[in-house]
Structures are given as C-alpha cells and as structure tokens.
Amino acid sequence: MSSKTEETPCIHFLIVPLMAQGHSIPMLDLARLLAGAGPLVTYVTTPVNAARIRPIIDSTVFSGLSIRFPELRFPATDVGLPDGCENIDLVPSFDLYIPFMKALSLFQNSLKDFLRDDAAAGSPPPSCIISDNFLAWTTPLASSLGVPRLAFHGTSCFFLACTLLLQQHRTEIEGAVTEKESFAIPGLPQAIHVTKSQVSWGSNYSDPEWLILLEEAQAAERGSAGVVVNSFEELEPWYFETYRNLSGKEVWPFGPVSLHKENVETKAARGKASAVDKEHVLEWLNGQASGSVLLVSFGSVSSKSFRQIVELGSGLEAAGWPFIWVVKEAAADSGWPEVEEWVAEFERKVGERGLVIKGWAPQAMILSHAAVGGFMTHCGWNSTLEAIAVGVPMATWPHFADQFLNEKLVVEVLKVGVEIGVEEPTVAFAMEKGSEEVKVGREMVEKAVVRLMDDGEERKERRARARQLGRLAAAAMAEGGSSSENLNNIISYISENDKRKKLKNLEIQKI
Structure with a gap:
C-alpha cells in the first residue's frame, strides 16, 4: 500500500479498538498500514489482548515501524468480571456483557493516565483518535484534546446505509409490519426483504442498557469528523454514496486489510x-x-x-x-x-x-x-x-x-x-x-x-x-488503488488539520 516518504508530516494517530476480535483485528491492520506510511501510531491494548497478538507486535517492532503498543490496565474486576476478562469472547455468560461494556467505559481512565504520562515524557500529543464507534467516550476525549475523532465501523457500508434508511423510515415500518413479517427496506435500488427481528437486534435484549449503548454510539458518530470502514469502494459503491449523503460524513474505506502484504507466519497469527x-x-x-x-x-x-x-x-x-x-x-x-x-x-x-x-x-x-x-x-x-x-x-x-x-x-x-x-x-x-x-x-x-x-x-x-x-x-489495496488512496487521504486530512491547529496556536500566542 502506501510507502513512507520524507514528506510525510510528523503526526500521531491514537487508535482505540473495541476489545473484540472482529473489531480489534482490522484496527490493528489499519494501525500497521498507517505506520507504514510514516506517521507515529499508538495502538492501545491490554495485557491479555497483547498476548494474543504477540507475534504481530514482535514482527512490527522488529520491522522498525513507528508504532507503539501500550498495555493498559483493563478494569475487569472493578465491575465484577473475572480477572483477565479483557475481550468480549472471554465473557463467561450473557448477563455479564453489560458489565463488560461498563468496563470498556472505565478503561478511559487508564488511557487518560497513559496520555498524561506520555506527554510528561515528551512524546508528541495525538493528532487524531481513531476509535471503534462503540466507544462513545472517545468523542469527548478527542474534543478535550482538540483533535478530530474518526469512527471505525467493523461492518459493511451496506449495513450502515440500510440501518440509516431503516431509522429514516422507522415510523412507517413500525405501523405496517409485525415482528416476523417480511418487508422491503425502503430506499434501496433493489428489493431487499428482511424481518424486524433480523434488523433490530438491539431490541432482542430485555436490558434497556443495550439500547442506551447503541444510542450513545450513534451520538458519538454524529460528533465525529469522519468514518473509516474495512471495505473498498468497488465492492459497494452505491451504498458508500448513500451513506455519505444520509450521514453527512466523509467516509474512507481502507480495505480489505486481510490482503495487507505479510508472510504466512503473520497471516496465521492474525487474532490470536x-x-x-x-x-x-x-x-x-x-x-x-x-x-x-x-x-x-x-x-x-x-x-x-x-x-x-x-x-x-x-x-x-x-x-x-x-x-x-x-x-x-x-x-x-x-x-x-x-x-x-x-x-x-x-x-x-x-x-x-x-x-x-x-x-x-x-x-x-x-x-x-x-x-x-x-x-x-x-x-x-x-x-x-x-x-x-x-x-x-x-x-x-x-x-x-x-x-x-x-x-x-x-x-x-x-x-x-x-x-x-x-x-x-x-x-x-x-x-x-x-x-x-x-x-x-x-x-x-x-x-x-x-x-x-x-x-x-x-x-x-x-x-x-x-x-x-x-x-x-487486490487492485483496491495495491499502490494507487482506491483503498491505498483513501489511506493517503486520511493522513492528508489529519496533517492539514494539525497544521491549522498549530498555526492557530501561534496566532493566539502573538495576541
């Protein structure tokens, strides 16, 4: 994909994944792609999650990429989870999923402590936070740091566009069909039939805290500067256009990251x-x-x-x-x-x-x-x-x-x-x-x-x-392909924002 050049500005991406394999794996790949293009990247992890990807961490460090993997304390025991329960696939029973999500929220304290200590040690501050969209607390964190927050979605853009269309037409759908009755999703270029139970998964859970989590994630996305997705333009072009129009957000597809050039050893070690x-x-x-x-x-x-x-x-x-x-x-x-x-x-x-x-x-x-x-x-x-x-x-x-x-x-x-x-x-x-x-x-x-x-x-x-x-x-991930160019565009966007921020600070100092 993109290669490091002498012109690459000194910017710093802070990447905060959701501690779930389907979310953290592509964000790890994104971190390595960004670091390969030149910027400093900090990929936040925990001891248990770091142990799962140790071969990738070791090979990445050995390669000389400017990427760091701080292993921060995960507050599992603070919310009644077993010690070491640091990934969603380690949650022992369904009734502990809400506590796990609460632990993810408390995890921000560990990250804030790290950022404070990192600044005291003279490390450059983050220029951008790329966060899993479920981690709604990273939006106010980015605001407090004065940097953009980009929301990562571990889903297809087809799903994102369909979800917005379903929300847009919620009233008419609710009154027209029963829970298991099939209906066509409004606004699509072809008839895609679903049932409400298939597309309203949050309502399948009796605990209202699930719906609160989903609403907080949606609000966090609205406060984000843009969206990054592990997909590629040529796969679902109509849905990218629709999602951009409906959300009003810039969207950068940067995948498929599974095609990122790596040897068999590294490919075999993806995940754990x-x-x-x-x-x-x-x-x-x-x-x-x-x-x-x-x-x-x-x-x-x-x-x-x-x-x-x-x-x-x-x-x-x-x-x-x-x-x-x-x-x-x-x-x-x-x-x-x-x-x-x-x-x-x-x-x-x-x-x-x-x-x-x-x-x-x-x-x-x-x-x-x-x-x-x-x-x-x-x-x-x-x-x-x-x-x-x-x-x-x-x-x-x-x-x-x-x-x-x-x-x-x-x-x-x-x-x-x-x-x-x-x-x-x-x-x-x-x-x-x-x-x-x-x-x-x-x-x-x-x-x-x-x-x-x-x-x-x-x-x-x-x-x-x-x-x-x-x-x-493969063409999208190759040099000059759509995903490769989107990676460059993300870096350029954050670089320009960083320059504007520094210029504004200089102007304030002159006053």
Whole structure:
C-alpha cells in the first residue's frame, strides 16, 4: 500500500479498538498500514489482548515501524468480571456483557493516565483518535484534546446505509409490519426483504442498557469528523454514496486489510494463537484438489448447542466434500466434555476427508489456499470480507447484529453466496451450556453444501463473480488503488488539520 516518504508530516494517530476480535483485528491492520506510511501510531491494548497478538507486535517492532503498543490496565474486576476478562469472547455468560461494556467505559481512565504520562515524557500529543464507534467516550476525549475523532465501523457500508434508511423510515415500518413479517427496506435500488427481528437486534435484549449503548454510539458518530470502514469502494459503491449523503460524513474505506502484504507466519497469527499447527493445516490442504475444500467457521463469539453441533457435523458428513471445521466448543478449555467426546468420534468416522480444529484457526491463511472452494460462515464482516478478498463463495449462516444484512449483501446483491435458511437471530451472543437450540438441521446443511460446492453452472457463475471481486479487492489495496488512496487521504486530512491547529496556536500566542 502506501510507502513512507520524507514528506510525510510528523503526526500521531491514537487508535482505540473495541476489545473484540472482529473489531480489534482490522484496527490493528489499519494501525500497521498507517505506520507504514510514516506517521507515529499508538495502538492501545491490554495485557491479555497483547498476548494474543504477540507475534504481530514482535514482527512490527522488529520491522522498525513507528508504532507503539501500550498495555493498559483493563478494569475487569472493578465491575465484577473475572480477572483477565479483557475481550468480549472471554465473557463467561450473557448477563455479564453489560458489565463488560461498563468496563470498556472505565478503561478511559487508564488511557487518560497513559496520555498524561506520555506527554510528561515528551512524546508528541495525538493528532487524531481513531476509535471503534462503540466507544462513545472517545468523542469527548478527542474534543478535550482538540483533535478530530474518526469512527471505525467493523461492518459493511451496506449495513450502515440500510440501518440509516431503516431509522429514516422507522415510523412507517413500525405501523405496517409485525415482528416476523417480511418487508422491503425502503430506499434501496433493489428489493431487499428482511424481518424486524433480523434488523433490530438491539431490541432482542430485555436490558434497556443495550439500547442506551447503541444510542450513545450513534451520538458519538454524529460528533465525529469522519468514518473509516474495512471495505473498498468497488465492492459497494452505491451504498458508500448513500451513506455519505444520509450521514453527512466523509467516509474512507481502507480495505480489505486481510490482503495487507505479510508472510504466512503473520497471516496465521492474525487474532490470536492458532489451536493447530499451521504446517499440519497446510500439509492437509496441499493434499486436496483445487477448489474442493469447504471451510466451516463461525467467528470468536457465538457458540452452538451440543445438538446443533451434532446436526452440523452430520450434514457435513452426508454432503461428502472435504472440509475444515473449526469447533471452538471442543477446545480443551471449553468445559463441554460431551462436545469433545462427540467430535472425537466424528473425526474417526470422517477420517482424512475432514480436518477438525478445536479452538482458534488461522482463517485468513486457510481461505487464501487454492484448495479452498467454499466457506460456511456466520457472516461477521471480517470473515465475509476475507472470503471476498480471495474470491471464495460462501454458505451463509447469520446469528445476530449486522450478520443478516451481510447475508443479504453476499447472496442477493453480490450473488457470491447461498443461504442456509436461518430466519431468526440468536438471542444471546454465547450459547449457554445445556441449551437445546437447533436452528439448522442436517438436511439444511447438506443441501447448502451441495449447492455451494457442486460442479453445476450455478456454481461456476458464482465462482466467477467471486473471483472478479477478489481481483477488484487486490487492485483496491495495491499502490494507487482506491483503498491505498483513501489511506493517503486520511493522513492528508489529519496533517492539514494539525497544521491549522498549530498555526492557530501561534496566532493566539502573538495576541
């Protein structure tokens, strides 16, 4: 992407991620891209989160990039969370999610202490804060520092535009349709049908504090100078234009960051340490035919019931294609012995046709392998964009939040996916042990896999579209591409603002 030049001004980006893998990973990539272009970058983290990305921190420091990783205290125990509960995927039960969000708010005290000590040590003050939009407190913090705040969204611009359109037409929608009745989102160039339960995920939770958090995040965005998104202009151009018009904000798409040039070691370490040796995974993939393997993975947060895992595995077995299945519920520290036992027997039954990974997987590395021809995904935006970036079609299994709209983008707008058929969101982020919930039966799994992976004309057309999007993604990230230029534009915008601020201060001193 952009390369450092002698003309790059001495500006300082302070990056404050939400402590959740789907948000922190692309913000880490953004931090490295910005540092590669010359500015000083401070990426705020905590001891537990830093340990997860230690190989990336070490390689980044070794490369000489001007980027720092302060490990600040996370106030987990202050709000009743277990010590070390510093990431949303470590929250042990659903009723502790609100306390975790409160801890994120209290985390600002650790950051303020760091900034004060950093200034006393003679470090340059921040020129800009790039913050996850959920961290509403970074807007008044940026104001107190006299610097712009750019809001990071870990979603597609399709989701952002649809959300604003739904808010704009809320009154007419509320009076016209029931909770589970399908309706077309007003204002779109094509008919995209959803239900209220699929697009109003905040209302699925009884605690009104959830809605307060969402409202605070929206207010924080209104107070931001602009928005950054891990996407690219060519993927969803109409939706970028619409979102800019509706929000009145400048929007800079800078991705897909999963295409950021890096070696296999670094790509395999994105997120946290893999639960399987990458060489073993590569050896297994190298033994498979091109485009024959299905990757099955559902992100770091949502868990499935034991019965749902059985149905999913039985569908994969019946479909007949080689697969890699990431089963985090079977990890050694998961505490689900019945899952571990069933998965062990399942591995014996499928033999070499399947590779089961029990825990975190090197997803970006796997998706980029030539043997992978399909991806069964929860439609989290990071995972969706990683597949788009390397031209891999998807079978879509959304759970909550933005995922149902991401499914619509993949299946109906881009036409690079097939839906499994989930209609209702999962109420809780994490499945409580003992739940019997089954949303997708084995026949649904088998049907979706066959449709995604068979050699028919439909698959060829879908694969051709996916490969074309992959080429557009690579072009966007290349020198002179749209995302590369947007990165330069972000730096130029902050540089000009910094110059104006310094000039104004000089004028005040002369008075």
